[in-house]
Each structure stands twice: as structure tokens, then as C-alpha cells.
Amino acid sequence: MPDAFPSAAILGTGSFGMALAVLLAPKLSDLVLIGRDEAVVDSINSSHRNPRYLKEIVLPEHVRASTKLSDAAAHPLVLFGVPTAATRQCANDLVGLSRETVLLSCAKGIERNTGERMSEILREVFPHNPVAVVSGPNHAEEIAANLATCAVIGATDEALARNLQELFTAPHFRSYTSDDLAGIELGGAIKNVYAIAAGIAAGLGLGDNAIAALVTRALAEMTRLGVALGGRAETFAGLSGVGDLIATCFSKHSRNHRVGLALGHGKSLEEATTSLGMVAEGVPNTLSIHDAAGKAGVRTPIIDAVFSILYQGKPAAHAMHELLSRDPRPENT
Numbered sequence: 468m469p470d471a472f473p474s475a476a477i478l479g480t481g482s483f484g485m486a487l488a489v490l491l492a493p494k495l496s497d498l499v500l501i502g503r504d505e506a507v508v509d510s511i512n513s514s515h516r517n518p519r520y521l522k523e524i525v526l527p528e529h530v531r532a533s534t535k536l537s538d539a540a541a542h543p544l545v546l547f548g549v550p551t552a553a554t555r556q557c558a559n560d561l562v563g564l565s566r567e568t569v570l571l572s573c574a575k576g577i578e579r580n581t582g583e584r585m586s587e588i589l590r591e592v593f594p595h596n597p598v599a600v601v602s603g604p605n606h607a608e609e610i611a612a613n614l615a616t617c618a619v620i621g622a623t624d625e626a627l628a629r630n631l632q633e634l635f636t637a638p639h640f641r642s643y644t645s646d647d648l649a650g651i652e653l654g655g656a657i658k659n660v661y662a663i664a665a666g667i668a669a670g671l672g673l674g675d676n677a678i679a680a681l682v683t684r685a686l687a688e689m690t691r692l693g694v695a696l697g698g699r700a701e702t703f704a705g706l707s708g709v710g711d712l713i714a715t716c717f718s719k720h721s722r723n724h725r726v727g728l729a730l731g732h733g734k735s736l737e738e739a740t741t742s743l744g745m746v747a748e749g750v751p752n753t754l755s756i757h758d759a760a761g762k763a764g765v766r767t768p769i770i771d772a773v774f775s776i777l778y779q780g781k782p783a784a785h786a787m788h789e790l791l792s793r794d795p796r797p798e799n800t
């Protein structure tokens with residue numbers, strides 16, 4: 468049987484675009500990374516290296532780069548690897564796709580003004596195209612170094628889910644399928660806020676017990692909110708929920724965790740994000756997810772605490788103290 472995806476385009480020449488290229492290149496005869504920075508694109512084409520993101524990685528020779536979004540139209544699969552804030556604009560600018568082109572969202576967040584998930588945006592812009600999502604404990608640095616992990620592919624069409632699963636299978640990469648796109652995307656989006664919270668707790672010098680307790684309560688909160696927003700409870704117990712929550716709350720690779728750590732050390736939000744030089748989705752997503760929780764009427768004390776630190780100037784230690792001193796309640800509520 469011929470491969471469903473002999474070639475693909477990846478939008479975004481950042482950390483995750485690079486990692487996806489390393490992972491998928493062995494399975495594709497043609498792979499183009501599409502970015503907006505000419506210097507990055509030229510460098511990938513001339514030396515197979517990205518001078519800004521994952522600089523030490525040498526991409527396989529057949530991976531090309533381009534600044535032209537229209538180059539995506541030649542491929543049966545387009546992966547969205549740009550930050551969530553850029554997804555709608557990139558989709559709007561992406562013209563000339565056939566109705567069969569599969570669109571795979573790899574970003575983790577919901578849209579600021581609408582609260583929409585990335586797959587919802589892609590369906591709005593491309594109502595006739597198949598749309599799928601991928602998520603899980605997938606730090607770009609580790610995938611690009613061929614370190615083992617797993618992911619979950621979300622698609623409502625079973626055949627599409629299996630084709631993508633086949634593509635996302637490698638000796639060091641195992642993927643699962645699910646039809647719960649909402650649960651998968653919400654887990655990936657909401658965990659970013661908790662990774663900031665865990666970083667803040669570590670920066671404040673709280674111990675392992677406190678951080679374990681925080682992350683456990685974060686999982687309960689993520690599940691409560693995610694179910695209210697349309698996901699299934701069991702999905703939050705899976706790779707895109709607790710799996711990614713653990714990966715980001717405890718990893719030195721997590722940009723969200725690093726932002727939290729800097730805040731816990733007393734840096735301002737601006738100082739914490741500027742020194743990062745990469746996207747930390749939890750920063751804009753604290754706003755969008757805090758909004759979504761408010762509209763859904765869901766109790767989210769940890770998200771509220773992160774919101775108050777990032778956007779209301781509350782000192783981190785004060786917010787953490789308030790979290791601990793709330794009214795006592797049973798665990799499973």
C-alpha cells in the first residue's frame with residue numbers, strides 16, 4: 468500500500484518545527500519547513516542547521532526550507548508548528564490547498580479572543596479539509612535528540628488517525644490514537660499554566676512535597692475545567708493530560724517552567740519572557756484559559772493564582788500562601 472503521506476510541509480522553523488522535521492524526515496521523501504525568517508531559511512538550505520533554534524541539530528539533507536507559505540500547497544500534509552497566537556493568521560494566508568490536504572495542529576494553547584482550540588480555527592478556515600491534532604510529553608530538545616517518547620494523535624476519522632499514527636511511529640517514538648480532540652488540545656493548553664505555577668513554586672524554594680501537591684491538584688483542576696470545556700475525563704489521565712503536565716512541570720527544557728522559576732526568583736514577567744527568546748504559551752494562555760474558566764463557571768484556584776501573579780502584580784509568595792490558606796474541602800470535589 469502506498470504511504471498516505473509521502474511528503475509534508477511544516478509551518479514554523481522554531482524549536483518544535485525543527486524537532487518534527489528530525490522525527491518525520493526519515494519517513495518522507497520531501498519535507499519543507501516554512502518560516503518567516505530568511506536567515507533561518509537560508510541557513511537550513513545551505514548548512515542544514517537553524518542558527519536560532521536547536522542550533523546543534525543537523526537536519527537530514529532532503530529537508531528544505533522556504534519563506535513561501537504557498538509551497539505548502541504541494542504536500543498532502545501540512546503541520547502547524549507556529550505558536551497559537553499565529554495559527555489563525557498563518558491559516559488565513561495559506562491559500563491554494565486542495566480539499567484533501569490534511570491539516571495537523573501541533574501547537575498548545577487556545578485563542579486569546581475567542582477561546583477556540585486550534586483545530587476549531589483550522590476547521591473554520593478550511594471547512595472541507597481533514598483536521599487532526601498531536602500532543603503529549605514532547606519536548607523538542609529530546610525529540611530532536613532521538614530520545615524516546617509517546618504522543619497521542621487526535622482525529623475523528625479512524626483511517627486518518629491510523630495513517631498519522633503510522634507516520635508518527637519510529638523506533639524511539641510511539642503514538643496512540645483518540646477521537647477526543649477537545650480533551651487532547653485542552654490538556655496541552657492548560658498544562659502550560661501549571662508549568663508556570665510549578666516553576667514559581669520551585670523558584671520560591673518550596674520543597675518536593677509542595678510541588679507534588681501542586682501538580683496533583685493541578686491535574687484535578689485541569690480535568691474539571693477540561694471536561695466543562697468539552698474534553699473527556701479519561702483524556703486528561705492520558706499522554707496529553709497528566710503525561711505532558713509531568714513533562715513540563717518537572718523539566719529543565721520547559722520554557723513555561725523557566726518563566727515560572729524566574730518569577731519565583733523575583734524577576735518581572737517582562738524580564739522572564741525576554742530572556743527566554745522562545746514562546747512560552749502559558750503566558751498568553753493564562754489570560755485565555757482564565758477567561759474560559761470564568762465563562763464556564765469553573766473553580767480554578769491555581770489558574771487564578773498564576774493570573775494574579777502574571778497580570779495583577781500579586782507577589783508570588785503571597786499568591787502561593789493564599790492557595791494554601793483557602794477554606795478546607797474534601798479531596799474529590
Ligand SMILES: NC(=O)C1=CN([C@@H]2O[C@H](COP(=O)(O)OP(=O)(O)OC[C@H]3O[C@@H](n4cnc5c(N)ncnc54)[C@H](OP(=O)(O)O)[C@@H]3O)[C@@H](O)[C@H]2O)C=CC1
Pocket residue numbers: 479480481482483484502503504519520548549550551552553556557573574575576605606607608744745746748
Ligand atoms: N518546543 C517544544 O518542546 C514544543 C512546542 N510545542 C508547541 O509548538 C508551538 C510552537 O512552539 P515552538 O516551536 O517551541 O516555539 P519557538 O519559540 O521555538 O518558535 C516559534 C516559531 O514560530 C514562528 N512564529 C512566531 N510567531 C509567528 C507569526 N506570527 N507568524 C509566523 N511564524 C511565527 C517563529 O518565527 P521567528 O523565529 O521568526 O520568530 C518560530 O519559527 C507552541 O504552541 C508550543 O506550545 C508543542 C510541543 C513541544
Ligand SMILES: O=C(CO)COP(=O)(O)O
Pocket residue numbers: 575603604605606607659662711714715720721722723724746747748
Ligand atoms: O509542550 C511541551 C513539551 O511537551 C513544551 O513545553 P514548554 O513550551 O513549556 O517548553
